[in-house]
Amino acid sequence: MTSTHTRHLSDTSASQTPTQGQGSCWPDHGGQGAALLDRLGLSSVTPTMDVSASLNPLGPPAWLADWLARAMNEVRHYPDPEYRDAVAALAASLGIAPLSLVLTNGGAEAIHLVARAYRRARALIVEPTFAEYARACRLNDIEIERLQLSGDDFRLDVEALSARLAPVDLVFVCRPNNPTGTRLPRSDVEALVAAARRSDTLVVIDEAFVDFADDEAPLTDLVEQGEPLVLLRSLTKFYALAGLRLGYLVASPQRCRALQHHQVAWSVNGLAAAVVPELLADGDFARRTRDWLYSERAYLTAGLRDLGLTVVDSQANFVLFRPPGQPSQANGEALLAYLARHGCLARHTHTFSGLDGAWIRVALQRRADNDRLLRWLGDWLGDWLGDAQSRGENR
Ligand SMILES: Cc1ncc(COP(=O)(O)O)c(C=O)c1O
Incomplete structure (x- = not known):
């Protein structure tokens, strides 16, 4: 390969490179668990729940x-x-x-x-x-x-x-x-x-x-x-x-x-x-999916709002939210890392124009996992608000 070709190839990939961190890049898509943990400096964590890719948790069909x-x-x-x-x-x-x-x-x-x-x-x-x-x-x-x-x-x-x-x-x-x-x-x-x-x-x-x-x-x-x-x-x-x-x-x-x-x-x-x-x-799979979806989307959205998070109304199988107060990259990243430390991989938003890591996207899961997610978020918010109070900040 000539040097011109080499340069052209590396230029192309550079233009696609997402936000650069100190070490590795933020992964381009959800479902890239190892890359996300690597970027967060948490490579030793074993994931137990992946909400970063928006896939139907009832599927694929059993047959x-x-x-x-x-x-x-x-x-x-x-x-x-x-x-x-x-x-x-x-x-x-x-x-x-x-x-x-x-x-x-x-x-x-x-x-x-x-x-x-x-x-x-x-x-x-x-x-x-x-x-x-x-x-x-x-x-x-x-x-x-x-x-x-x-x-x-x-x-x-x-x-x-x-x-x-x-x-x-x-x-x-x-x-x-x-x-x-x-x-x-x-x-x-x-x-x-x-x-x-x-x-x-x-x-x-x-x-x-x-x-x-x-x-x-x-x-x-x-x-x-x-x-x-x-x-x-x-x-x-x-x-x-x-x-x-x-x-x-x-x-x-x-x-x-x-x-x-x-x-x-x-x-x-x-x-x-x-x-x-x-x-x-497979009409049965479609029907079961819709039943699950209508119940869990409303449930998770309400649960996130009850915690005080800012949530966008969703017509999909995922929900975008951010911590209360002004949008803040530091808060978004702290929450993402907290979830990752508990084995929960959420979708970062560094690769979405204008969101810059302040927001987090999670795919809807079955009830037990949605409850697990809400518990982690509640715990994080409790710690975060407690820290702010002890520093005398008004969040
Ligand atoms: C909006 C949107 N369109 C298309 C795709 C690609 O879907 P597929 O896996 O079918 O290629 C994605 C994947 O995340 C997506 O979010």
Whole structure:
């Protein structure tokens, strides 16, 4: 490899590097327990609870292990490059035409397909949000503008967003948003796509967590009406299949063909594709998940608020909160480290624009684990408030 190549490669990775600490970096995503403990200087801790990755604690479905064992014979064959069975099952479940859907290697591939198709364009990203949009844009020389949300509710003003569309080719909106859990109302999405039509901008809505949101008419009808809209979806979160890699996107047939053009052949593995119809047929798993979710989201949110923490209303399977008082990186980090010392891995927010470590995101668990988390938080707050009083501080 020439020195030019070496320099180019190292430059690219440097531009992706998250916040640097004294030793190692903050990990880019949840579910990177060893890297998180390393960054906190707590490598000797044995984790007992991981709330840093937002996966359904009821999953994966119990039948999956046997199903995969039986399906192993199939790994000798190439999968159908068009994934017709999986696409047909997903399209039928959404009530859309199969030509409006592309199966992808997780929601992450869907993000990167869009960015690849818009190489050297200009994009607007609503922050704080999932860092992969910016990374995909950087990898494709897309110029990035940002609309930063703030306050304790992270409300998105759709008029302000619409006013920023004219100079950009695409806009990324995550709904429900990672990490805030907030969901832009459907009426605002309609206003946004109307503005996008006028400015010839593509609206990219990442719905990786949509299956956890309260019922609402899906946005697929807007795609079918020909609006400039792409929906990105993931099966990772709801079915707890992070290692299998399954996602898809919904767009007009013409746009699907254009995006597919950039997809690596057989990018979704054969086992993942083959399991799609089985997952969709498991209505019992979906029902149990929703029952768990509605009870635990309300329970944990109320429990966090009762402790005096500042909590964002969530439409996802995770909750974002911070210690009381002004947002403080030191307090956020102290709490993160306290939880880690007890074996509980929460999601730091150093890699989310504007949150800077002051907030913490936790994935909802079953009741016993949510209670464990609330107890640790209560103990930490007790110590923290006690320390403040003994120093005569007014928190
Ligand atoms: C908002 C959002 N979109 C997409 C993804 C990627 O999902 P997948 O695991 O299906 O690639 C994630 C993963 O955390 C996410 O948070």
